Amino acid sequence: MDTKDMTIKEMKDCLASGELTSCEIVSQALDRIKESNDELNSFLSVSDSALEEATAIDKRRAAGEDLGLLAGIPVAIKDNMLVKGWEVTAGSQILEGHIGAYDATVVQRLKAAGAILIGRTNMDEFAMGSSNENSHYGPTKNPWDKTRVPGGSSGGSAVAVAAGFVSAALGSDTGGSVRQPAALCGVVGLKPTYGRVSRSGLISLASSLDQVGTLTRSVEDAALMLQVIEGKDPMDSTSAELSQVTIPELIEKDLKGMKLGLPKEYFLEGMDPEVKRSVMEAVENLERMGATIKEVSLPHTQYALAAYYIIQPSEASSNLGRFDGLRYGYHSGGENLLDTYERTRGEGFGAEVKRRIMLGSYTLSAGYCDAYYKKALKVRTLIKRDFDEVFKDVDALITPTTPSVAWPLGEKFNDPLTMYLSDIYTVTANLAMVPAMSVPCGFVNNLPVGLQIFAPAFDEYTLFKVGSVYQSKTDWHKRCP
């Protein structure tokens, strides 16, 4: 049986009925990666123990043991999460050859659920980027059109799912890094509420914005993955005590009684009209499924990207201070300690990382901190208040995930500001700390379009409800490149 385009749920059913073994699923995944990874550059490396682990799971299943939620299912890991004994580079030269000393909490939880970690996926260096072109290990290609970007920074994970290598992958989302590549590759990308998933063992970009998320084919699978990785962790003091730790089974048949808001600021100029048409068709569909649609306003939206590109580089410049060439990674010795720092970092970091570290060092520096960093924190409050207000009136918000479909490789590479504008619809969820999810909703010139759903903090259930009802009546997510 070909497992290429199967969901986790379908694999689980086949494993339970005995139609498939984990060994078969894993060896098919490894074969596909071997066959197509050279042209897509989605995986940086694959596990050499995956088949062995799958065999062990198959034996346990045959012995009638009680297995975890993801027993025998291959999952890909973005290369910024630690796996004990695996190289982890965050897409950077500065961490080339660095070996994970312990498992990230999300990795521990996947392992405990029986998932088979199949390999680590390519990404923009330190998750800074929207196209995966900032990887030291070469760009990832979009499987729908190999001359185009897959989006970023979790581009390798999005491609791993879109190309049918695996049914699920982890990514991280600081300003859209799960949702944007999910949209450009035609898969489901979930960014949970800040605090729902532990960040311990995730290489930090901007600690007040980072959140681990999932890339899957179906919304149902996203809920399943979240159920495995979520929850309080003593190793991350910002992880939240959850009142409801598991997501109940999705049994909703329609959206009757739901009120969905269309924020008018997300449908203004700068958007590809064909993307807008796809999203508006999806909105009509949601209405047909029983939802009430209402135009709403998030008045500070136009300031979100500017606030984001101050807060995120500021936090990044501080977090990346640890890459000093001493305790780990690339080392370039100089005449004295300062010289060693400057050489190591000047040679080890790529261009986008250097730009953002410099930007952040500037916006935090004496004399500029009030005008930039502190001002941006105030604007962040205003953006959060917009969401608090609007969620008094509607249950969820519907927007496009990105202003355009996937663009040609190289097109925005030398123009950082234009590249940043591709994050314009996604950064708000991170600033306001609310959950958001991108779901495939159509195609423009055979390239996927993403529909973004926002819900109030810790109300992922609403995302899953809207997304799963939508997917039960549409087949965009079933199309494969």
Added chain:
Amino acid sequence: MFSNEQTLQIAKLARLRLSDEEVELYGNQLGSILGYVEKLQELDTENVPELQHAAQLQNVFRDDVVNQCSEESRKRALDNFSNREGDLLKVQAVFENRTE
């Protein structure tokens, strides 16, 4: 746009050695990014508090006891050192020797 001097000053804060071409390039690019984020100044934020703590939590404490990591993790962490003597990280002098 930044002058080369300003760009070098920021690079120094960021502990980055840059080539001459990089100084020129980043000076221009940072200038255009800062030009864009300038739009925040249009907003009156006089009485708006800063959003400082993303998780809206305060004082997350635990008991002051040592939780030893596994020997394997400790060994792996040491193996990642660029330069070591036994289990110690070897670094260049932080303070210069003074003879006066």
